[in-house]
Amino acid sequence: MTKALAVLLLLLPSALYAQTLTVGSKRFAESRILGEIVTQTTTAVGEAHADHKSGLGNTGIVFAALQSGSIDVYPEYTGTITQELLKTKETLDLPAMNNRLAALGLAAGVPLGFNDTYALAMRDDQAQKLGIRTLSDLAKHPELKLGLSQEFLKRADGWPGVKAAYSLPFESPQGLDHGLAYEAIAGGQIEVTDIYSTDSKIAKYKLRVLTDDKHYFPAYDAVLLYRKDVPTRLPRTWAALQKLSGRITALQMIALNARVELQGMTPPVVAAGFLSGKTAPTEAAYPPGFWATLFAKDFWPETRQHLFLVFVSLALSILVAVPLGIWAARTPAAAQPILSITGLIQTIPSLALLAFLIPLLHRIGPLPAIVALFLYSLLPIVRNTYTGLTDISPSLRESALALGLPPLARLRLIELPLAARAIFAGIKTAAVINVGTATIAAFIGAGGYGNRISQGLENNNDLLLLSGAIPAAALALLVQWGFDLLDKAVVPKGLR
Template sequence: MRSIVYTIFLIMCSIAVQAQKSIRVGAKHFNEGYILSEMIALILEDGGFTVERKFNLGGTVVSFEALRTSAIDIYPEYTGTIAAEILKQNRSVTAADLAPLLRDNWSLEISAPYGFNNTYALVVPQELADKAALKTISDLAQHSELRIGMSFEFLKREDGWDNLARHYGLRQQPTGLEHGLAYQAIHEKKIDVTDAYSTDGEIKRYELVVLKDDKVFFPEYQAVSFYTAALPVRAKALVHKLTGAITETEMQRMNSQALFEQRSHREIANEFLVSKGLIGSKDTASDSGIASILEKTWIHIQLTFMALLAAIVVAFPLGIVLYRYPALSKVVLYIAGILQTIPSIALLALLIPLAGIGTTPAVIALFLYALLPILRNTMIGLFTVDPPLKNVATAMGLTRMQRLRLVEIPLAMPMILAGIRTAAVINVGTATLAAFIGAGGLGEFIVTGLALNNTSLILKGAVPAALLAVILELVFEAIEWLLIPRHLRQKVL
């Protein structure tokens, strides 16, 4: 009897621990991705799990790497994308065929489809379609004058523009655009054709025509949950509530609500799930008020200063060493310069396999970008100290270290502080991109605003970031005023 009670106790403890385990839900940075990820998160929370939202992940590559390296546990994906972009398989591969391939290659799994096919498509304005008799993608081959703008991800996907153009014999050279901004561009007649998802709410709003895929290039893009095999069994069962629960019409309506009714993704997802009886009713208070701005600003400050402090600790003494051994300076500065030229989003993506997503890779990237200005200014400041002053210090009997500590570093301090000041301002701006790897900060507003083509949301992140940069300038000006002698300060300023 005692053993039975003990066994029951262990089972209950196991269930309690499982319920308390935090499940990290990811989301790509586009409208539908946010809504579907909120549905997953809300279903898990309704089932008793603690959920950590890792939204705004930068496209398929970043999201998949985050899942593969266990930086997230689950996110919504599409079967066509998994087949063509991740597995590099023939586009006719079915959802059933994907399961063993994902399990054998990466110990990953997918759920049954949600019920709608969000295929890629090319769209044109209704007026243009009527005027140029555009009904199919093949018809584009007869109109080389058309201006085509494509989302950046679609340009280089396996199931994207390059292969589509070869498949249909299209000769146009498209321009890269953010997906949310492409609709605005086509509405303002700055472009004539763009890529779209068939459930996008903008298609009906802007009176666009979906060109028929008459040569059957695009596969089916059935929406599914994409997760690690280690996801708790009960969590998998909860997520399967979405199986067959969403139609294309319903998904398009929810996308429209986010875009044109300015409703939050969480509110939209909650309303849909409650109406379907998939979760119980719960409060979904908006998270876009002053408290949210302050919270994200604080995260932004933390990212900036952790990276800046690390860069100072490394670059300042390294600059002194290179000043003492100038033969090494060119090589080190060359390496630091190369790091500075790597595009921010590319560097963040490259760090995911090494450091996952979130704060760690963001701080590493910001640290690398802050190195060059601090290192270079430290060296320049020391090298440009007037030689007669060095000679006077030597004649006074100062040792090399004493001369460095008492004469050279104080005289070089204006230039050193200028480098730190530059690095700080660079970090404030670059830290907005940390949102693409789930690190949070003010970039979350900007990335979400771009996805929704919502200027007010973009400004909600951009304005505090700009103010933060201005405040930093004033802080460093005050530091220079306090630490640098007046005659040197006036020379620099």
């Protein structure tokens, strides 16, 4: 009895608690570390089960998740709240901000103690040579190549605002992933980029942060943005979280970021180190080697998540695509629209499709990912079913007809078996493509090997990136082999 209970408790840690606090974070090291600090603080209190959806997405996605209740709290910056979320140009203090957030059922609080403002930076040696110290100086050098992160380019408080404030003469700066900007600036492909003031790589890449002499960028004080019910729902947890107020200085944050971005440690380890008061990393916290990174303890959960995404979407797709292919083969008038529409879906970029599905389904995570993978799987299966059926020779078709078999029996006994090889090849193609496309799903919090790839990309950690890309490639090969074996069981003997 006690044994059974213990097993149950081990299996269902979340069942221990009546309550769950779901923490979100954005897709960069600092947000993940802060999210982890909130998560571990909550766990230590023991009042609720804490679940961290680490690196859920950019500001838009994480904020949408908070509003929909998919998450309860995430670390945010005051400047982002006023300009991006409340869409106002005014400078608001925390109480004024909370007045407006209340209408959304949200609140901001617990200023963590540092300001992570946006800034523009360039190589120190080049800045020295050109005599650039401030953003006003930058306006005199229209020949410089700007490479800005996609988010900064689009944000109201980012490029459009700073360009107007300083009359900067750069028409169309190149957009790139923030994680790639440092290598690009070091390699000279770009000369100016946006950075965060708590960025750990300023020193490493010998960058000069240009002074915001007109004080354009507002304060980006790190705070917690949360759903209003959290303090009343989890009073003890909330009390503990409030003690984080003022605990992290900008220098400390730079050091924490450096551990993830430069030393390759994981956000949970860094957060645990911070909460336990150890400033120097312990022996075990040093970056692990390739095999340890590959087979980290999240390897099997991520494999499961990946397989889940691939095969659930594939199964749904088979259920829809095979009948669609049959319909197209039977009804010439339906063939063109069916094949065109499934083909059109294929041309939608995967990130665009995911971004489109999130507001449509009102959620993030596996569901929109499965829907997207399902849609992408349609074309190979529909097309191969259609081709397999229409390629059956007229004499065999007539033989089946002349026997006096009714239409459904002809389909089941003759036509589908004859098309089996083609249909199966379509399913195999869809499965292999799905394994690759599913890595994108990590960008919307659906998990899988894409987690490692996106984290590796953000943190410039090639080892982490490879530890996601290699198993994804291996899985694609395994899936291919698995289907080759199945082929012998599915394709009728006489057709081989």
